[in-house]
Amino acid sequence: MTTERTRVAIVGAGPAGLVLSHLLAEEGIESVILDSRSREEIEGTIRAGILEQGAAELLATIGGTSRVHTTGERHEGIGLHFASPAGDGEAHRIDFQALTGRSVWLYPQHEVLIDLIAARLGAGQDLRFGTTVDRVEGVETDRPRVLGTTAEGEPFELEAEFVVGADGSRSAVRPAVTGPSREGGYFREYPFAWFGILCEAPPSSAELIYSNSPHGFALISQRSPTVQRMYFQCDPHDDPHAISEAEIWDVLQSRTPGVELREGPIFQRDVLRFRSFVSHELRRGRAALVGDAAHTVPPTGAKGMNLAIADVILLSRALSELLLGANGGSERGIDAYAAAASQRIWNAQHFSWWMTSLLHLTPDASDFDRLRQLGELRSVVESEAGSRYLAEAYTGWPYRTEL
Numbered sequence: 001m002t003t004e005r006t007r008v009a010i011v012g013a014g015p016a017g018l019v020l021s022h023l024l025a026e027e028g029i030e031s032v033i034l035d036s037r038s039r040e041e042i043e044g045t046i047r048a049g050i051l052e053q054g055a056a057e058l059l060a061t062i063g064g065t066s067r068v069h070t071t072g073e074r075h076e077g078i079g080l081h082f083a084s085p086a087g088d089g090e091a092h093r094i095d096f097q098a099l100t101g102r103s104v105w106l107y108p109q110h111e112v113l114i115d116l117i118a119a120r121l122g123a124g125q126d127l128r129f130g131t132t133v134d135r136v137e138g139v140e141t142d143r144p145r146v147l148g149t150t151a152e153g154e155p156f157e158l159e160a161e162f163v164v165g166a167d168g169s170r171s172a173v174r175p176a177v178t179g180p181s182r183e184g185g186y187f188r189e190y191p192f193a194w195f196g197i198l199c200e201a202p203p204s205s206a207e208l209i210y211s212n213s214p215h216g217f218a219l220i221s222q223r224s225p226t227v228q229r230m231y232f233q234c235d236p237h238d239d240p241h242a243i244s245e246a247e248i249w250d251v252l253q254s255r256t257p258g259v260e261l262r263e264g265p266i267f268q269r270d271v272l273r274f275r276s277f278v279s280h281e282l283r284r285g286r287a288a289l290v291g292d293a294a295h296t297v298p299p300t301g302a303k304g305m306n307l308a309i310a311d312v313i314l315l316s317r318a319l320s321e322l323l324l325g326a327n328g329g330s331e332r333g334i335d336a337y338a339a340a341a342s343q344r345i346w347n348a349q350h351f352s353w354w355m356t357s358l359l360h361l362t363p364d365a366s367d368f369d370r371l372r373q374l375g376e377l378r379s380v381v382e383s384e385a386g387s388r389y390l391a392e393a394y395t396g397w398p399y400r401t402e403l
């Protein structure tokens with residue numbers, strides 16, 4: 001067994017881990033990033049595509065990621081469509097610029113990861129793919145340890161001054177943070193999922209369309225002039241390969257009345273689970289959780305990656321205070337991390353739950369539920385205050401940087 005040392009051990013090379021290593025490096029704090037996946041797997045996994053304005057601005061300052069503003073697309077609003085049971089469709093637009101002066105950027109998460117990995121490796125970051133973490137020990141001491149298996153199949157031990165779990169919803173770091181008595185977290189499951197496709201076709205709409213139709217929800221998103229991303233509400237147990245391309249287009253068309261979808265070959269399909277989760281604990285001693293290791297949101301509103309970036313902005317401040325002794329090596333910032341991060345986490349939990357419940361009906365919904373939901377949709381589009389809440393949350397609240 002070899003024991004190595006670093007200042008911050010970051011488990012997970014997703015957006016949270018990679019951005020954190022960058023922010024720490026800017027402060028002169030060395031870190032090692034470990035990820036069980038290969039670089040190809042990380043760079044090839046399709047995820048959401050929307051960056052809050054603040055997240056896009058931050059990524060553009062990280063060497064190599066200025067592509068977000070050159071190949072990404074700025075979106076100044078979204079379409080919000082809905083129809084009564086009688087089929088009378090209404091198409092509304094939420095104008096982010098007019099309501100908030102902000103926009104979002106359509107730039108797929110795997111492109112963000114391609115950029116960040118290249119930038120971090122270019123800057124000399126120690127980034128180890130294929131490295132499995134089994135557990136974290138000693139978080140109550142000032143020398144916590146990460147134990148696991150290297151890409152070559154050898155056991156390793158990495159000793160650090162702080163360990164960060166940025167390793168997604170099945171985090172290997174989380175048990176060391178929550179402790180056996182508080183395992184798990186605040187949790188909610190939903191009785192539906194999204195069927196997602198990527199297809200080769202021109203865009204059907206210049207902006208995203210969120211459509212609540214009597215047949216169920218659909219979302220028309222984009223990727224590029226030749227590739228489009230679309231989703232429709234389905235059962236969580238649906239097999240993505242048990243339905244033909246023609247049937248997929250029929251479902252999508254029926255759920256977007258008044259929009260003429262441009263069809264093309266479907267080259268990727270997946271079923272996305274819906275769950276809301278916040279870990280009971282976000283930090284214990286010398287370990288903390290960020291991103292999906294700390295919380296999961298349902299996909300509606302695309303908050304996942306954006307929230308991960310907001311977490312690491314706060315955590316990097318706390319770690320600078322702790323490890324650089326800006327305030328005499330103060331624990332004040334790290335002691336404040338969980339409470340400070342929780343505010344945005346729960347704001348985003350509420351927004352993601354609210355967008356989800358505004359746009360989806362559960363399989364057992366009554367006529368009352370359906371008509372009440374239409375009333376809520378009208379309250380959003382007919383009230384400037386209602387529209388503004390959606391626009392503020394979607395484009396992202398200002399970052400909190402003080403701990």
Ligand code: DHB
Nearest residue numbers: 048049221299300301302
């Ligand atoms: C996308 C995903 C989302 O969850 C969303 O709300 C908007 C867009 C996307 O993948 O393009």
